[in-house]
Amino acid sequence: MAGPRGEYRKSAERRAQILEAAAAVFARGGYTASSLAEVAREVGMTQTGVLHHFAGGKVALLRAVLEQRDAAAEGLLTGRTGRDFLAGLVEISRTQREQRGTVQLYAVLAAEATDPDHPAHAYFAERFTRIADAVAGAFAAVRAEGGLRPGVEPRRAANSLLAVTEGLQLLWLSGVDVDIADDVQRHLDGLLVEPLDVSGEPVAHPSRERTTG
Template identity: 40%
Template structure:
């Protein structure tokens, strides 16, 4: 720690502008989330983003090169935020159960969810600059869920008759579908509804749901 602190002090002359650049970049990304979330990629403009921040469109291009470059950076920023709350250290049925927490966290990130819903629809057009991103992302999410269901089968947590691919598609559809309903009607208790869905899923596919839930409760209490 001492060496790091000394190095930081030695570079104090560049620290201010460097930190200011990081803050400006983050401000641009967060504002772009708002604009693209509200108007979509095609409807949102660099001028709208720049006006909200109080800079020129040229300043945005200085950081990201083009509107397409900004979109890629926004999607990567959103992806990073999602990965932080996904909980990839968990496996099997525990990973599936932890998706309740992901939904609860997403309910505090309305701007990002609006952006995702808007751009994922636009990006069904193969010519859209985000098309490949969403193809890769949905494949990765599907493979992650499928792997969790497969490991739950291997561990004997769930019935051997379940189809991991089908369960994964249904879970993704439920997750995204509930979020769209929530965007349209914010009063919907989306977190509670999704938690109830997970409870029903566990009841349906596990060999001994009460025992598994009791173990989960004990684990949760021990971590508090």
């Protein structure tokens, strides 16, 4: 019994190492310009060894890397609705400070996947739709409680939040001095009647801030 369990654990650890290597390779050169051979070299294996764990080759690795990233983020939102769900989005943005490589990988692949022939095109299209639906649902729940500002429509609010988040990520990756979580929260607070309280560090409501001309 000890043998099989040990082999399973070793295989799981090897898969994790391969995924980490694939993420690093894809982040450096993008998916299209990368090769399975590069991933194998990164992790110190043969291509045959990589294929033993990911029989689908580079496409299977791409899918696994993307799903791994999303699973971690979606875990923070499980069971959350309304304002609590929106606060979770701010929390996810905050975790990205320590995940530059992952954020860079996502940005590179998302841009590549705008090509309809890219193997991740359908994945990203479905992902954006799924996220927009979930965020729109959270805004709708807030509106039902009278928590949205007049004129704020849930679907448009969801789309604007996604656009702001994606744009802030690109600015941050490009070296612009931005705080993604702080700015995402400020954007959200501009749509809500009452500002969010996230991790005990609420951002001042836009209407209460002094503006300069």
